[in-house]
Amino acid sequence: LQRQQKLQAKFGNSVGVLLSRVSQFSIFLQASATNVAGGQAVFGGTNAGASPNNNVQFPQQVSLFYAGEVTPHIGSFLHLTYSGGGSGSGGGGFSFDDSSIVWTHPWKLGTNNLLVTGVDVNNTPTAMDLWNTTPDWQAPFFTSDYSSMGHVPQPFIVNSAGAAYPVAGLGAYAADIFGPNKANWLYADADVYTNAQGIQANPVGGFANFNGGPNGRLSGAAPYVRLAYQHDWGNWNWEVGAYGMWSSVYDSPNTKTGPIDQLNDYDLDTQLQWLNINDNNNLTVRAAWVNEQQRFGAGNNSSSLSSGNLNLFNLNATYWYHDRYALQGGYRNVWGSANPGLYNNPNTNFTYSANGSPDTSNEWIEASYLPWWNTRFSLRYVVYNKFRGVGAPSSSTSGYGASSYNTLELLAWIAY
Template sequence: MSLIPCSQNVFFRQLFTRQRESARRLKYSLAALTGLIGCLAWAPNAQAVPAFARQTGQDCIACHVGGFGPQLTPFGRAFKLDGYTLSDGKKHIPLSAMLVASYTHQAQSYGNDNYMGSPPAGFSANDNFTALQQASIFLAGRITDHVGMLGQATYSDPGSQNLAWDNTELRYAHSYTLGSASGLFGMSLNNNPTLSDVWNTTPAWQYSYMAPPFGNSGPPVSPVIYNLGQSVVGATAYTMIDNSWYAEAGAYHNLSTYWANALHAGNASLQGEAPYWRLWYSKTVGPHVFEAGLLGFDARINTSGLPGLPTDDYHDIGLDATYQFLNGGPNIITANAIYMHERQNLNQALLQGNASNGSNTLNSANLNVAYWRDNTYGATLGLFQTTGSSDAAVYGNGYSSRTNSPNTNGAIFEIDWNPFGKSWVNPEKNLRIGLQYTLYNKYLGAKTNFDGAGTNARDMNTLYLYLWTAI
């Protein structure tokens, strides 16, 4: 739960744009959503991946800022790095579930005569209530003293209408000593580059943590590392020294056609292995936590699937930083930032007429600052920006950009209420109600008339109200 040039465009639109069709829909008014919120506030106990809370005997705020995932505390990061193996010594059923209901309002309604196009089958042109935007089941917990896992399968609406493979990781970890230094060695088998990371800056975990099923949230174009989740499988090895220095390296590969179909995961069209690496350093000074890091990813993609053609090559490198103020008191402040730079060698796209340039660049930046009071009331401001090379075939033909540009920037404002998750008296209770507004200042290269048909950047603005609960 969950974020492009034109051979890219053809590839990613086939692979990552969710089908907006469904056979059955539950449609209610905003008043009905309010009623549902009232009911679920009294519903049986829920929390983010409650299987981990049951296993450790800790309340939700031990691992999560705001008492609800995915933003991790130092204890939560240590739990993940140690392979999800910390336990209270008792036997527990390692199962959890998550539900998301939502209401979405777009500044521009869906319509055959505008940029948004037709609405998903069974839904209205605007003001859509989705009673089951997302439903997930989790298999999560300790397997042995050194092995644990987090497995997720998700049904989405509007979406594929299938229970599909979602973020999944099997992890091994073991501590060691080297002279006077203490260390941790681990391995991760997972299906999403950066899923193994413990900071909320990287593509798999960065803000916004929940996004509307309609309209827009964030930039329409992003580096390739953002777009491979669940369609690949990879293995990485990592080590952390003195709880400060961290290094990780590994590689990712396509799922086989059989497993891609069986898991409803799609095919990433990777040619061979795609290497991934990660470095970071963290320091805790009193209540202040600091992190700075680098990451890199390289992918060769054969969109056509035809032998003998050159590949489109993508080289991603990123710089990230985190700050957290956690003093055990009522006030919590977090800040997360990442900048990604991508070099694209569009050999196949140029050959097939899907790109005007043989090489392009794409840059993305994401910054967010959050304040939490008593791990209950939260406010977040997120800023995003994408810049890159102009390309008529990629962005003009592929995205209807009048300026042939991917350049987009805007902001996300969000307020949240998390009533539960702060006491082990109710160990399985968790709920988040969030109100989010996405505002665009520039979209695909222009503030006004970005598509040449009169659509302005502000027409992409989206209001999103969601209820997120777990059991």
């Protein structure tokens, strides 16, 4: 990247203000139209203000960004979003989306060795990551609020993507870029998260969770650790990494007392990428497996078990042709311990779960067109093999089957 021109104000011999001549503010609009094969009734009913099917959100959300250098060595990525809400969600409002403030410093350790270290404050686990394999940045990158994908049980750390939980984290990171042509990257990040209040739609309540999981607030601190390695050769690069997060969560929403659930999340992920910069073509293949070990507090009001597990495997690929046309697709599989109290809870929007099973698998395909680099239109279709334990339709599921949750989405975003 070219060094940006600066505006500065001096006070004597010192510089008091140093600002970029290029605006660091941006605005982003998303819109969607959604059709679910069985209509919104498959989620236990139609939300107030929503149609039984074919729901249009315009806009679905509007985001404001401030990103870039604030002072020498200090930068920020601030993301404020207005969302109108959707299926399984409450009313709309402004909230801070995934955001961070970072202090960083480069250290030249030799001809072929650059070490970058930093300290950060952020509000989303995995927000500081560099790859599209972690929950905050994984594909599919944008879904409708009325999509079936938002109703699938997921591990705690995956649910936290997009600043979904009212938490704040303080951490440190280091990236060592070394070897001939600086072709090797070694990245480490460690953060500690705790409850926080701020600008959000539900600043004092529990975790807004509509896919069958513990939904209280954190009890104490939740540590997060990330390690990853990337090697570059020619037009190719390959990453392999792992992370872990250990969270104690109050079982009941809107409280900091009572039974506590322990949710320990572990990940293995990898990404293979081909970049043809001269011809603006690229291919990226990503895979991630998250395993959550669960221990539920005695006397809790949701789980039928004292312990269990939940797994998510996400395999996806993206191909861009001349930065104008894209084809994406993937396979997602969720499986874990059957838990009727947790995954068939009458307090959620879900009625149908075979034996309280979280097991869900789907394939999805998406085609995108960019008439301009800041405008994107996409069409996605999601096919379910199993949905919350439901396969073929039966009388016990009121005639619904996995195919009842198949979803067609028309998506659009414009950024400026």
